Amino acid sequence: MGRPHFLCLPLPIQGHVNPLMQFSLLLAKHGCKVTFVHTEFSHKRANTAGGDNKEEAQVELVTLPDGLDPQDDRSDVAKLLLSMKSTMPALLPKLIQDIDASDVENKITCIIVTINMGWALEVGHKLGIKGALLCPASATSLASAASIPKLIQDGIIDSQGLATKKQEIQLSPTMPKMDTAHFPWRGFKKIFFDNLVQEMQTLELGEWWLCNTTYDLEPGAFSLSPKFLPIGPLVENSNRSSFWEEDTACLEWLDQQPAQSVVYVSFGSLAVMDPNQFKELALGLDLLDKPFIWVVRPSNDGKENVNAYPDDFHGSKGKIVGWAPQKKILSHPSLACFISHCGWNSTLEGICAGVPFLCSPCTTDQFLNRNYICDVWKIGVGLEKDESGIVSREEIRKKVDELLVDEDIKARSLKLKEMTIDNIQESGQSSKNLSFFMDWAK
Incomplete structure (x- = not known):
């Protein structure tokens, strides 16, 4: 039996690339094989920003095109999302096939994505590959996004994600009160909200929703779904995923x-x-x-x-x-x-x-x-x-x-x-959860 082989696909913005690269380095450190998928554009950016250290050689980098032209504005996230969703799903199976062919002993066993990359879990699902989400936001944010259908049903938000009235609510009795004006999707265009609702359904294909947090930091959030698994804090140092040159x-x-x-x-x-x-x-x-x-x-x-x-x-x-x-x-x-x-x-x-x-x-x-x-x-x-x-x-x-x-x-x-920090020591809760997750991926 080969070792677990993870294929990691982050949304190509710094706040998603960083935690998934840190998690990739952690998996590699524990003897797993990891292939990290950048878009061609962000790979070029991260490479120009410099940084290449020995640990990071353990994570293989591959690229896929995001479907936009080189001069297109990628800070228009809606445009980037739609382009990726319409081009990348068709290209991913071939990439997986090529990676598997290059190392027959260690074929890809699990796909890990960040939010908005759920389409890759669908591709994996069709190919019989397990999937998981690594959430780059807090477990509480993930819990609120997962609660959208119930919030609509209870009349707390409308179908556009807007609060029906100003009030404070609790997603569960053990969670702190939350101002309905401060839901994480506030300020988004409707297209983003619709995309989030659809994305949360797609992410159900991921057997685990890994959270870069600890149980002690937000205990209430973990009562909402058995899928949530805290594996944080991710502290691996990665200078290979920065989009800008660091001023040291x-x-x-x-x-x-x-x-x-x-x-x-x-x-x-x-x-x-x-x-x-x-x-x-x-x-x-x-x-x-x-x-x-x-x-x-x-x-x-x-x-x-x-x-x-x-x-x-x-x-x-x-x-x-x-x-x-x-x-x-x-x-x-x-x-x-x-x-x-x-x-x-x-x-x-x-x-x-x-x-x-x-x-x-x-x-x-x-x-x-x-x-x-x-x-x-x-x-x-x-x-x-x-x-x-x-x-x-x-x-x-x-x-x-x-x-x-x-x-x-x-x-x-x-x-x-x-x-x-105690959570990532050997006997800490997050360390135990990580071991459990790697065993599951085998």
């Missing part, structure tokens, strides 16, 4: 800063900031009079950042980088706190580093994650918007000052870090 010079700069003094600011790989908010944030960082690292990402088509710095911005105490080695920054002794959009990958990385959060969610599941950070785990505070919908510079200064003297939040952050 900021680490040397960090070494020169006093302990727990630096404010780290990053809004992830997708968020596009309103120009007025960008300006307030810049001036807020000046007001703080503390050292800071601010990630100002190039726009998604590779052009320069679209926002102009205000004329009266000095930034003399800080370092502005295009893309950063986030995990290394977060776990650096000089770091004081993390101003974050609360994407799930960033949330977990902050937890694993034991860093307090200042939360400024922008979209989708980030509002749910903020609720956990501020109200459930109590390891951070929210930045409140003023009547014009902007987080003001004064608010930024006030909240950073409050957070940095709050010893209770610091203590809880360190305790949560320990509890979360």
